Amino acid sequence: MKLEIAVLPGDGIGPEVTDQAIKVLKAIALEFDHMFKFRIADVGAVAIDNYGVPLPEQTLTLCASSDAILFGAIGHPKYDNDPSAKVRPEQGLLKLRKELGLFANIRPVKAYDTLLDKSPLKRHIIEGVDISIYRELTGGIYFGKKELSGDGNMASDLCQYSREEIERITHLAFEAAQNRRGKVTLVDKANVLETSRLWRKVVTEIAKQYSDVEMDFLFVDNAAMQMILNPKQFDVILTENLFGDIISDEASVIGGSIGLLASASVGKKYAMFEPVHGSFPQAKNKGIANPIASILSAALLLEHFELFNEAQMIRIAVDKSLKLHISTPDINANYDTISTSKVGDFIEDFIHNPG
Amino acid sequence: MKLEIAVLPGDGIGPEVTDQAIKVLKAIALEFDHMFKFRIADVGAVAIDNYGVPLPEQTLTLCASSDAILFGAIGHPKYDNDPSAKVRPEQGLLKLRKELGLFANIRPVKAYDTLLDKSPLKRHIIEGVDISIYRELTGGIYFGKKELSGDGNMASDLCQYSREEIERITHLAFEAAQNRRGKVTLVDKANVLETSRLWRKVVTEIAKQYSDVEMDFLFVDNAAMQMILNPKQFDVILTENLFGDIISDEASVIGGSIGLLASASVGKKYAMFEPVHGSFPQAKNKGIANPIASILSAALLLEHFELFNEAQMIRIAVDKSLKLHISTPDINANYDTISTSKVGDFIEDFIHNPG
Ligand SMILES: [Mg+2]
Ligand SMILES: [Mg+2]
Incomplete structure (x- = not known):
């Protein structure tokens, strides 16, 4: 199957967990002979910094011309306790849902x-x-x-x-x-x-x-x-x-x-997949963010296109990583040195070599 | 202190738990030399049965001429799954809150x-x-x-x-x-x-x-x-x-x-006290309803009039009953023969003779 996937990493830990989901989707594409093309765009606080708005026109256009959207997280503390702020990162997500008609969150x-x-x-x-x-x-x-x-x-x-x-x-x-x-x-x-x-x-x-x-x-x-x-x-x-x-x-x-929960937002024409967790800015770039929610969002994406075996393969790999404690510190008190990308690497390897 | 207390027992287990709260308030009045006068009126499904409306005019008048209101519970299963019913027991409570200006629920x-x-x-x-x-x-x-x-x-x-x-x-x-x-x-x-x-x-x-x-x-x-x-x-x-x-x-x-939780609804002029639990119609007249929430509502009533020692006496009696497992079956799996009124009796006795 050929899929054009718009990737909106967003703020905080969004980019690093989304990277792992892409890594996993690439492994799936290789093993199951699919063509996934990833195109990246800004959303949220980073989009406000770069373009003055949380959902720039080119991001919306990219999403509207893609088969599916892989979303990271949005939000930045500088907007949280300012009720007078006119422009907010969250507006990007609300607008995206509205513009793409994503009427159901699953x-x-x-x-x-x-x-x-x-x-x-x-x-x-x-x-x-x-x-x-x-x-x-x-x-x-x-x-x-x-x-x-x-x-x-x-x-x-x-x-x-x-x-x-x-x-x-x-x-x-x-x-x-x-x-x-x-x-x-x-x-x-x-x-x-x-x-x-x-x-x-x-x-x-x-x-x-x-x-x-x-x-x-x-x-x-x-x-x-x-x-x-x-x-x-x-x-x-x-x-x-x-x-x-x-x-x-x-x-x-x-x-x-909450580091394990994925979600889908679907409409008549479009579908977006994202972790439930937020942008968790305190953890940004520390390698401690749990990528499983983003990786399971990728599994939901595959299911949306009825690639059930592919999704199942990801779920088995995730279960295996949990059982072997190949997990980030948030759920792994005993081994606190396993990083975000190590978890992604394990799941990628497992997909290539499902023992 | 002289207090006129309007008592609205309502539906289901409302009357039997409210009886215990009255019993306890009477014990407090005797021991602390107060004059509490109780006047009873209909509300909820029982009021719909008797008067066609969930909050009859005479009930509202009684409440408005009292110092405080002791409320039981309202609700009857025959109204629950009928979205077309024009008259509902819950309207009695909503109207009472609105008419008496009870703007804060605590x-x-x-x-x-x-x-x-x-x-x-x-x-x-x-x-x-x-x-x-x-x-x-x-x-x-x-x-x-x-x-x-x-x-x-x-x-x-x-x-x-x-x-x-x-x-x-x-x-x-x-x-x-x-x-x-x-x-x-x-x-x-x-x-x-x-x-x-x-x-x-x-x-x-x-x-x-x-x-x-x-x-x-x-x-x-x-x-x-x-x-x-x-x-x-x-x-x-x-x-x-x-x-x-x-x-x-x-x-x-x-x-x-939930059988232990009391609440107060207060306004500028009026105050009403009620258990958090509902009318629990399945338990009606079986002697298994937990009266503690209603009794603790009476304690909140006393505190509202700054009768802090009196309220404290009730709380000590309640703690004692819990420690000694003088409790109804909902929280007392081992001794399931202690009835609603037995719990009330114990607390009444304790107030008269606090060991
Ligand atoms: Mg939320
Ligand atoms: Mg409620």
Whole structure:
């Protein structure tokens, strides 16, 4: 297969972890006889430094002319505690999602046996957890009309959803459930919010088309509890933008390391793959950043193009690296000298020589 | 002190746990020479059954003419999965908060040593946790304008905040922090939402008046992670309505039992005290409902009127009951015959004869 992949390394540890993902994809291309072409562009704080905007026109053009996007991370501390900053790195990501119509954010959350001890949750709670969260990504309150009164004493944000926005991600979630354990849990706040009631209505209608999938409903406050009390109850979680942001970040820590979590953001035409972790600027260029999330994002990319054997090969290599403790210090207290690129090298080698 | 207390037992286990709180308050009145008068009224599903509305006029009048309100729980399964129901028990609570101007919901979250093993989180994560969450309760998206388009294909909810709404609860939170460990964490989403940016601006200004209190900021998605990773970092959490609903419910499970959590909802003139747990209709009239949350709500009521010794006496009695395993089955696997009223009796006796 020929794939043109736009690479947006971004800020902080973004570039160094993305390098490992590229290394791994090149090994896959060689072993499975594919042609992957990588084209690199700026996004985030580095783009603000170079072009004055977090998503330059040429970056967007590159993405729009590629088959897939491999994304690193964005964010820089100089923007974090300045509520008055007009230009922010995060706007680059929001704009990219919006411009490319990436309406569904998909986040697998898995408890790896080798990492159970690192989880803040007790072993019996998380052993075997395997969740896929489908978060609506281009609607809701993050994109609704924002107003600040002239005197600065009154602010508002509008949360809005259309039937169509709900339908398209709902189908994705139910199709995913059919290939998993056959359950979809809708997280909403239908006892209070009008948008949630629309979600519940539309999703309930669509559920009838998937008679092999069990449907469940949870209010978002209860879901935040259940994610801690009994995460094993979840297979596919379907939810709107803000609730998905909160619930998926909460879920991201139960597995013991956010350094392992990958994500996909897909639309009708485009698809982007990125680690869940942020730009972690304190770790930049120290060789301590965990590249696994970025490498597993590459596996999600391959799956998106139905290269299932290739993706599976990456997953096996990752499992092997974890079992052998070929891991960065964040999850490897005993051997703290294994660097970001060493982990990438091991996985690259394993793909070439899967013992 | 003379206090007129409106009692709204509500639905499910509400009445039986509230009975224990009254029992305990009567013991306190006797020992400390106070006059507490209790007047009972309907709210929730039982009020819908009797009057057609979840908050009858006479209930509201009674509350408005009382010094404080002791609330049980509301909710009935027959309304839960019916998105089309026009009248719902929960509306009674929302209306009560709005009518009485109860703008701040205060939820203490404490890890009790005797219950550490029951927590889904590991012991070292939660040992010593002591948080007080200040949630804005009458503004934000729960009360904003709701719209559904004529064709039913588009819905919206408006999130709105005024400077004044933010100021009044912010002062309460900072005053509370002064009497605790001196730290306030504002939870918002200021990188995306206009309302959150107003919160951050107003709170930052007010923080300058409390130089002895340390100020911290967290985005809500990060807060949902930090509550699991390191809840000990929190002293007072201050946040808006929806975020407070999610974060406080998430926090409610880390201590090991929601059956122990009390809450206060206060305004300029009125104050209401209630357990965090719901109406739990499956347990109704079985004598298995844990009355501690309701009893600790009574302690919060006493503190509200600066009856600190009286409140402290209740807390000591509760600690004693937990240590001696005079507890209902939900937290007492070994002795599952201790009923709701037995726990109330023990605490009542202890207040009369604190060994
Ligand atoms: Mg997030
Ligand atoms: Mg709640």
